[in-house]
Amino acid sequence: MNFDALKPKVTTLISNSSVINDTLLSICELLKETVSYYDWVGFYFRDGNTETLKLGPYAGAPTDHTTIPFGKGICGQVAVSNQNFVVPDVNAQDNYISCSINVKSEIVIPLFVDGENIGQIDIDSNTTDPFSEADERFLEFVCQSIATLL
Numbered sequence: 001m002n003f004d005a006l007k008p009k010v011t012t013l014i015s016n017s018s019v020i021n022d023t024l025l026s027i028c029e030l031l032k033e034t035v036s037y038y039d040w041v042g043f044y045f046r047d048g049n050t051e052t053l054k055l056g057p058y059a060g061a062p063t064d065h066t067t068i069p070f071g072k073g074i075c076g077q078v079a080v081s082n083q084n085f086v087v088p089d090v091n092a093q094d095n096y097i098s099c100s101i102n103v104k105s106e107i108v109i110p111l112f113v114d115g116e117n118i119g120q121i122d123i124d125s126n127t128t129d130p131f132s133e134a135d136e137r138f139l140e141f142v143c144q145s146i147a148t149l150l
């Protein structure tokens with residue numbers, strides 16, 4: 001995937017942003033439509049009061065997992081670790097929340113605002129082991145760009 005060609009499109013969406021959730025949805029749709037192995041793209045945001053993640057805008061099949069406790073699943077672990085989490089094969093993970101039997105792999109990148117983990121971008125793939133460091137660097141760029149709006 002040529003992420004260098006995709007970055008300016010993300011930047012344009014952010015530059016033209018007026019309603020944050022509309023912009024986040026557009027980013028989800030752009031990524032899902034452009035990257036062949038991105039089959040579900042969504043955002044979760046931290047709710048510190050309930051120590052849960054709440055589902056935000058997403059592109060792809062609806063999910064039952066609109067609230068995820070900190071520590072549960074791949075997403076909940078990233079809420080605690082503040083680290084990227086790349087899962088080449090979800091079947092090899094014990095602490096994993098399945099949204100669909102079609103999903104084979106997942107990547108979650110935390111979103112920091114002023115050094116604080118406030119949420120994350122979560123991507124599911126129906127392909128096994130599709131993610132490389134290029135995905136991590138690109139998705140870090142996406143999260144850093146979004147942080148300028150928050």
Ligand code: SME
Nearest residue numbers: 063073074075096097099
């Ligand atoms: N698989 C995630 C749950 C969220 S869905 O992928 C949309 C997890 O284990 O945290």
